[in-house]
Every structure is written in structure tokens, then in C-alpha cells.
Amino acid sequence: MSIEATFSLHYPGFALNVQLQLPARGVTALFGPSGCGKTTLLRCMAGLIRAPEGRLLVQGQFWQDGQRFVPVHQRSLGYVFQDAALFAHLNVRRNLQYGLARLAAAERRVDFDTVVQLLGLGALLERLPATLSGGERQRVSIGRALLGSPRLLLMDEPLAALDAARKQEILPYLEQLHDTLEIPVIYVSHASDEVARLADHLVLLREGSVLASGPLTETLARIELPLDLGEDAGVVLQAVVAERDSRWHLARVAFEGGSLWVRDGGHALGQRVRVRILARDISIALKKAVGTSVQNILPATLEHIAADSHPAQALLRLRAGPSPLLARLTQRAVADLALVPGSAVWLQIKAVALIG
Amino acid sequence: MALSPDLVAVLLSAKLATLSTALLLLLGTPLAWWLARGRSALRTVVGAVVTLPLVLPPAVLGFYLLVLLGPEGPLGRLTQALGLGLLPFTFSGLVVASVVYSMPFVVQPLQQAFQAMGRQPLEAAATLRASPWDAFFSVALPLARPGYITAAVLGFAHTVGEFGVVLMMGGNIPGKTQVLSMAIYNHVEALEYAHAHWLAGGMLGFSFLVLLLLYSRGWGRLA
Numbered sequence: 214m215s216i217e218a219t220f221s222l223h224y225p226g227f228a229l230n231v232q233l234q235l236p237a238r239g240v241t242a243l244f245g246p247s248g249c250g251k252t253t254l255l256r257c258m259a260g261l262i263r264a265p266e267g268r269l270l271v272q273g274q275f276w277q278d279g280q281r282f283v284p285v286h287q288r289s290l291g292y293v294f295q296d297a298a299l300f301a302h303l304n305v306r307r308n309l310q311y312g313l314a315r316l317a318a319a320e321r322r323v324d325f326d327t328v329v330q331l332l333g334l335g336a337l338l339e340r341l342p343a344t345l346s347g348g349e350r351q352r353v354s355i356g357r358a359l360l361g362s363p364r365l366l367l368m369d370e371p372l373a374a375l376d377a378a379r380k381q382e383i384l385p386y387l388e389q390l391h392d393t394l395e396i397p398v399i400y401v402s403h404a405s406d407e408v409a410r411l412a413d414h415l416v417l418l419r420e421g422s423v424l425a426s427g428p429l430t431e432t433l434a435r436i437e438l439p440l441d442l443g444e445d446a447g448v449v450l451q452a453v454v455a456e457r458d459s460r461w462h463l464a465r466v467a468f469e470g471g472s473l474w475v476r477d478g479g480h481a482l483g484q485r486v487r488v489r490i491l492a493r494d495i496s497i498a499l500k501k502a503v504g505t506s507v508q509n510i511l512p513a514t515l516e517h518i519a520a521d522s523h524p525a526q527a528l529l530r531l532r533a534g535p536s537p538l539l540a541r542l543t544q545r546a547v548a549d550l551a552l553v554p555g556s557a558v559w560l561q562i563k564a565v566a567l568i569g
Numbered sequence: 570m571a572l573s574p575d576l577v578a579v580l581l582s583a584k585l586a587t588l589s590t591a592l593l594l595l596l597g598t599p600l601a602w603w604l605a606r607g608r609s610a611l612r613t614v615v616g617a618v619v620t621l622p623l624v625l626p627p628a629v630l631g632f633y634l635l636v637l638l639g640p641e642g643p644l645g646r647l648t649q650a651l652g653l654g655l656l657p658f659t660f661s662g663l664v665v666a667s668v669v670y671s672m673p674f675v676v677q678p679l680q681q682a683f684q685a686m687g688r689q690p691l692e693a694a695a696t697l698r699a700s701p702w703d704a705f706f707s708v709a710l711p712l713a714r715p716g717y718i719t720a721a722v723l724g725f726a727h728t729v730g731e732f733g734v735v736l737m738m739g740g741n742i743p744g745k746t747q748v749l750s751m752a753i754y755n756h757v758e759a760l761e762y763a764h765a766h767w768l769a770g771g772m773l774g775f776s777f778l779v780l781l782l783l784y785s786r787g788w789g790r791l792a
Contacts, residue, residue: 261692285695286704292696298689302711311707312697361697 214272216365216397220257221266229253229264229421237272239413240391240398242429244405250421251401255367258399259292260285271365289320291358291396293368297350299342305353306338312361322362323394331393332356332386348379352386359394366398372407380407387411388569405445409489410568434537436519436528446528447491447539449568454480466567470534471511478567487568492528494564495540499550501559509562513538515554518547531560575768577744578752585660585748586728589667593675593724594717596668601679602705606688623673631737634666638738658740663748666738667728674723682716683709719783726779730772 214237222229229250235241243251256262258269260276260283269277271290276283291312299308313325329335332352342350351371358366371387372380384407391398391411402408408415408429415432417424417440424440425432433448440446452466457477464477466486473488480486501510513531521528527547529540538560542552552558603609604616622630637644638656648656656662690712694704710717732750739746741755749768756765 259696261695285692286698286700290696292693294689294693296689298693300690300693300708300712302708302714311694311699315698315703357697 215270216272216399217268217270218254218258219266219268220254220264222253222257222262222264227253227421229257231418231421231423233416233423233426235397235399235416235426236414237397238395240400240411241414241416242408242412243399243401243416243418244403244408244412245418245424246403248420249418251403251418252369253421254418255369255399255401258365259290259367260288261292274364289362289364291361291363291366293351293354293358293366293371295370296374297342297347297354299345299350299353299357301342303342304338305334305340305342305345308342308353309334309338309357309360312357316362320362323359325360328356328359331389346379347375348382351375351379351383355386355390359390359396363396366396368398368400370401370403372404373402384410385569405442406568409449410487430537434530434539436517436530436539441522443522444493445491446493446541447489448537449487449489450536452486452488454482454484454486457482464567468536470532470536473509473511473562473565475565475567480567489566489568490538490562491564491566492539492541494562495538496561496563497529497531497540497542497546497550497552498559498561502561505561507561507563509560509565511560511562513558513560515552515556515558517554518552531558533560574743574747575752575764578747578749579768579771581660581744581747582729582749585663585667586725588664589671589728590675590721590725592664592668593671594721597672597675597679597720597724600672601676602683602709604676605680605683619676620673622670627670627731627733628737630670631666631734634669634734635737638662638665657738658742658746660739660745663735663739663746666734667731670731670734671724671727674727675720678716678719678723679713682713686712715786718786722779722783726776730776 216235216237217233218235219232220229227250231254243254245251253262257264257267263282267277269275275281276288300311303311309325309328313321329338332355334353334356337345337349337353342353345353355371372383375383388411400411412429414427415429416426417432417438425435425438429449430451450468452468452473454464455467455472456465458464462477463474464480465472465474466488468488475488511533513533515529515531517530519528521541525543527542527544529542529547529552531538531540540560600619604612635657636642638648639645640649640655645655648654656665686709690708691704694708699707729749732754735746735748735751741747741751749772753765753768756762756768
């Protein structure tokens with residue numbers, strides 16, 4: 214089962230042309246700068262915009278194909294708007310029940326109490342939207358969408374309108390959804406930290422076209438593309454907590470191709486975690502350094518060298534086992550070390566972020 | 570026991586205003602919705618036509634209605650052909666005239682209410698499986714409630730207070746088309762100032778209460 218989406222749409226000064234095949238589980242991030250068409254694409258998928266040429270197949274059901282266009286209210290979807298879009302005249306409970314009440318009993322797969330508990334909404338049920346904080350509103354909005362038992366959950370920058378603290382308040386809930394529900398999610402974002410934490414599959418959009426689409430780790434490592442993530446260039450690796458060192462408050466997380474010491478985040482042994490390693494935090498040595506403060510040193514093979522946004526710099530893709538890593542070096546360092554694809558090198562990793 | 574002519578006029582005005590307001594809300598809702606949401610180029614033209622009674626002298630409006638609905642007018646012929654008879658100088662004629670005359674006072678607050686809520690609440694309703702009709706009744710109408718209250722109050726008050734259109738269309742037939750404003754006019758003509766004071770003072774008080782109600786609830790801002 215998968216989601217197939219083909220849309221073609223022309224506005225004055227903007228054109229959307231996409232053809233995508235997306236996994237029907239996990240979180241797919243539509244990522245790109247403002248104006249790249251990610252929200253337009255999401256609205257086309259929901260049916261809120263009727264693209265004149267479009268085809269959308271969701272888990273075996275056509276929502277749009279040729280002349281056939283299933284109206285929004287007949288699609289089994291949930292949509293989370295950037296600013297929550299709660300119904301101002303209904304309290305939280307009745308907002309949550311709005312979609313649920315319009316669903317035949319046999320189609321209700323998501324339980325009211327479960328959602329209330331999952332999103333921590335118990336204390337808010339009798340309140341009106343106007344009395345909620347931005348983060349609370351967005352949690353209600355997510356809950357309302359989930360209670361429609363959708364086959365597909367579409368989220369349009371649900372965290373963009375929130376400040377950093379509120380964002381941190383919601384992210385754990387989203388991660389939990391990701392881990393507990395089997396509803397595929399398409400998540401629009403322009404924030405790379407959200408993508409790193411939540412996404413399994415990444416679609417990069419530029420000016421209405423798909424630049425790349427693939428599993429998160431591999432797609433982030435495609436430096437041959439003009440991604441231009443700047444300081445955010447880097448990879449996200451799936452890892453497992455393999456060892457905890459209580460004396461130094463460190464944990465060793467193992468990924469395919471090596472392991473890394475990180476600050477102990479209180480995760481249990483065997484727990485799956487994500488680690489994010491930014492290109493700027495990796496330096497390269499030809500020999501394994503001794504007498505260094507760097508704790509994480511891994512052998513790797515250089516695979517590809519690409520120009521970076523500034524002519525003084527280069528981005529390098531390396532492999533530690535099957536796992537890709539990115540490093541940002543100066544062009545002079547690349548020349549001094551005579552680095553070429555195939556070179557065996559040592560990665561000195563200065564910082565690793567454990568992201569849930 | 571026969572009611573005093575003044576009381577008959579007051580009751581007639583109340584009946585006229587109630588009936589007109591109900592019709593205005595019924596007709597004004599789809600019209601305001603279309604003006605707020607439609608995409609047709611006709612919208613500006615229709616919007617201007619609906620607003621005309623706001624700037625036209627009531628006598629002009631009444632005159633044209635009289636001509637249109639009279640025995641030689643196209644609408645008059647239509648009502649006769651339909652077996653409804655002629656509307657001028659009847660209570661039904663007053664209702665029709667009032668609806669036309671007060672339409673902008675009802676359509677504008679409704680249109681503003683529909684515009685102010687934007688598309689998003691309805692889009693959200695659609696993603697939660699509400700059909701367009703369902704979304705209109707369960708989301709748009711409740712959200713537009715303040716607009717409806719303003720529209721109803723203004724439509725009612727405006728109908729009660731009209732004079733020129735009534736004079737042209739309805740004349741001054743006691744018990745039939747002699748409404749409150751006509752009764753005041755008659756008293757003044759007959760130099761019965763004490764009677765005129767009672768009715769005029771009552772109208773003044775009524776109008777003030779209506780506006781007080783509107784402003785106290787924050788609905789005073791109009792087009």
C-alpha cells in the first residue's frame with residue numbers, strides 16, 4: 214500500500230508539478246523554503262484545492278483521477294491547520310467530537326478517551342478555544358483530526374505559529390503519535406529540526422517541483438542536490454541505546470556502521486533513538502588522532518565531494534558502514550589532505566544531538 | 570371593545586416589522602453568503618443594487634415600487650396574473666416594500682459576518698466530513714450569530730420607522746396600512762400634539778433602547 218500523488222497546477226507566477234510515491238506509513242515531511250508549494254501540494258491532496266490535472270491514490274482508493282474528484286468531506290482524512298482552526302463557538306469537547314459525530318460507528322477506530330489521554334486534553338474539555346494557549350489549541354486540533362479515524366493525516370506546519378517553548382511542548386506528543394498510531398502522516402515544514410525529529414521519509418520541494426524524495430537519512434545526505442541547508446546540513450541516524458555509563462553520565466548509542474557516545478538522556482537500554490550530526494561538527498583526519506578531547510572517532514570512507522554555498526567550503530559525504538555522514542571542510546583542507554572519493558579517513562565528531 | 574386607532578397602528582407596525590424581518594433574514598442569508606463568497610463578476614453590481622435603498626430618498630423608492638407593482642407595471646401584471654391581485658395599498662404591499670427598503674440593513678451585517686470568519690472554519694468542517702450544508706448550519710451560522718442579531722435588530726427598527734415608502738405604497742388606510750409613522754403624521758396634521766407626543770416619544774425611546782442594546786454588546790459598528 215502506498216500513496217501516489219500527481220498534481221499539476223498553474224497560477225500566475227507559480228506552477229506546481231509533482232509526481233510522488235509515498236509510503237503509507239510513518240511520517241513523510243514535505244520540506245522546503247516558503248513559497249516552494251508545500252502547502253499548495255498538501256491542500257491539493259486534501260481536495261481543498263482542485264488541481265485541474267491531478268491523480269491521487271490513497272491506500273487503494275482514488276481520491277482524484279481524471280474527471281473523478283472526491284469532495285473533501287467524503288475523504289477519510291484529517292487536516293491540521295497551521296493556526297489550529299478550532300471552531301470558536303464550540304468548547305474543546307465538542308470540537309473534538311465534531312468529526313467523530315459525522316463518522317459511522319463502524320468506521321470509528323480511534324477512541325475518544327485514548328486521544329484525550331494521548332494529547333493531555335483532559336483538563337481542557339469544557340474550555341472554549343479563545344481561552345487556550347497556542348500550544349493547547351494545536352493539541353486539540355490534532356486530536357480533532359485523529360478522532361475522524363483518518364486514513365491519512367495531513368499537517369500544515371502545525372508548529373510554525375508557536376514559539377520555541379510551545380514547540381517543545383508539542384513535539385513529544387507528535388513523537389508519541391508517530392510511535393503509537395498507524396495513520397500515515399504528511400507533514401509540511403520548513404524547520405529542519407522538526408523534520409529531523411519526526412520524519413521517516415523526506416520530500417524536498419523547490420519552486421513547485423520535487424527535488425528529491427526518499428528515506429530521511431539518505432535524502433539528507435544527497436549533497437549533490439542544491440539543498441542549501443546552511444548550518445543545518447547534516448544527517449539523522451537511527452540508533453539503539455547500547456550502553457550506559459553512570460559515572461560520566463554518558464550513553465553509547467549504536468547505529469549501523471558504528472557507535473557514538475552521547476550525553477545520557479535517561480533512555481533505557483535497547484530503546485530506539487535518533488541522533489543528529491551536523492556537517493559542521495565533523496572534522497576529518499587521515500590517521501586516528503591521539504591526545505584529543507574528541508570522544509567520538511569513527512573510521513569512514515569518503516564517497517562524494519560537493520561544492521558548498523560558499524566557495525571556500527566543501528561538503529563531503531562519507532560512509533561509516535552503510536550509514537551516510539556529512540562533513541563540512543574548507544576546500545583548502547580537502548586539497549591539503551588530498552581527499553578523493555574512496556579515501557579512508559577518520560571522522561572526529563565534536564557534537565551529537567540525541568533527538569528523541 | 571374596539572382598540573384605539575393609535576394602538577391599532579402600533580400593532581400593525583409591530584406585525585409589519587416582524588414579518589418583514591423574518592423575510593429579510595430568510596432572503597438576506599443566501600444573498601449575503603453569495604456576496605461574501607461568490608466569485609461571479611456580477612457581485613459588485615448586485616451589491617450596489619442591494620445598497621441602493623440606503624442612499625435613495627424613500628419617496629423615490631416608493632414611487633418606483635408603486636409604478637412597478639401598479640396595474641400597468643410589469644410586476645403588477647404578474648401579481649394579477651398569479652391571482653394575487655394588486656399589492657399597492659395593501660398590507661402585503663407594505664411587506665414587499667419594507668423588505669426592499671430594509672434589505673441593505675440586513676445584508677450588510679450578514680455579509681460582514683460571513684467575510685470576517687474567512688474560509689478556514691468551513692474548510693476545517695469539510696475535512697471533518699461535514700457536507701457544505703452541514704458546515705453552513707453547524708459552523709457558519711453559529712459563528713455569524715452576532716451578525717444575525719445586528720441584522721435582525723436593524724431590519725426591525727428600520728421597518729418600524731419607515732415613512733416615505735409607506736406613504737407612497739400603502740397610503741394611510743386605518744387598520745390596513747396605517748402604521749405608526751402614519752399615525753404620528755395624521756396627529757400632527759390635525760394639530761393633536763399630545764397624541765403625536767405619545768407615539769413619537771415611544772418611537773424615540775424604542776430607537777434609543779435598540780441602539781443601547783447594540784452598542785452595549787459591541788455590535789454598534791456598522792458598514
